[in-house]
Amino acid sequence: MAGGKKPSVGVLGWQGRAGRRRRGTAPLVGRGAVGVSLHYAVLGLLSNGSMSGHDLSTTFSRGAGQFWTVNADGVQRSLDRLVEADLVSVEACPEQTYRSTRLGQSVLDDWMASDDEDVPRREVFLLRLSVAAGLGSDEVGVILRARISTMKGRLSTLMRAQKRQRSVEAIFPTELQRVTAEATLEHLIELARAEIDWAGALALGPCGHLRHSS
Numbered sequence: 419m420a421g422g423k424k425p426s427v428g429v430l431g432w433q434g435r436a437g438r439r440r441r442g443t444a445p446l447v448g449r450g451a452v453g454v455s456l457h458y459a460v461l462g463l464l465s466n467g468s469m470s471g472h473d474l475s476t477t478f479s480r481g482a483g484q485f486w487t488v489n490a491d492g493v494q495r496s497l498d499r500l501v502e503a504d505l506v507s508v509e510a511c512p513e514q515t516y517r518s519t520r521l522g523q524s525v526l527d528d529w530m531a532s533d534d535e536d537v538p539r540r541e542v543f544l545l546r547l548s549v550a551a552g553l554g555s556d557e558v559g560v561i562l563r564a565r566i567s568t569m570k571g572r573l574s575t576l577m578r579a580q581k582r583q584r585s586v587e588a589i590f591p592t593e594l595q596r597v598t599a600e601a602t603l604e605h606l607i608e609l610a611r612a613e614i615d616w617a618g619a620l621a622l623g624p625c626g627h628l629r630h631s632s
Contacts, residue, residue, distance in 0.1 A: 456488055460496045461505060461526040464518040468509055471497055471516070481599060484579055484606055562621040566614055573610040579603060 459482065463474055474497070475490040497516055500506035505522035509515045518526070543565060550557040580603045 456486075456492065456496050457500055457505075458526060458529045459486070460493065460500060461518055461522050462530075464506060464516055465523055465526060468515040468517040470513055474516070481595070484576060484603060559621060562617045566617045566621070569610050569614045569617070573607065573614065576603060576607045576610060580607065 459478065460474060463469060463477055469477070471494050472490070475488075475493040478486075478488065478493060497506060500522065501508055501516070505519055505525055506516050507519050509517060543561075547558065547561050547565075550561045580600075583600065583603060
């Protein structure tokens, strides 16, 4: 790029420091921050070398599937967008594979060093709970019981994933990736347990008291 300046990265994609896109490319856009974050995750996977679309989808699901849901079609759409933006190149021999370009690596580096504090926070459950609080304690009780049921199912899924992860050896390229994956699962399990306890205490405590006293 002119002057050797690296592109800066924002929630909706990358732009030059003067706020102009590089000629011939398109900004990284998707379904808000969710779609854009997938683009960066794909760039991260490709930074280790070329991969096919199938291998990318499989690797992503194995490493991040418990906290970031995406199907093969979603990964392919992300790849198409990255190719269009000149952040990923296509290699057709012997099979079609994808590789991060120098620009793609630069964009990834900027994103990794950025702060996500400006990403909009949207917690649908907490918004629903807030609305229910204005409708009465019965509505709040329904919301909390449904949440407890959902999180118990989530906890069971995570515990099964943890058991599978511990029973299979050498599924990660490096020891660091294995340790990080195990720690991430443990973190998600603790979050699920904490939310079940929190919702149960709220349902039996303040909200339960209000329901019985109303």
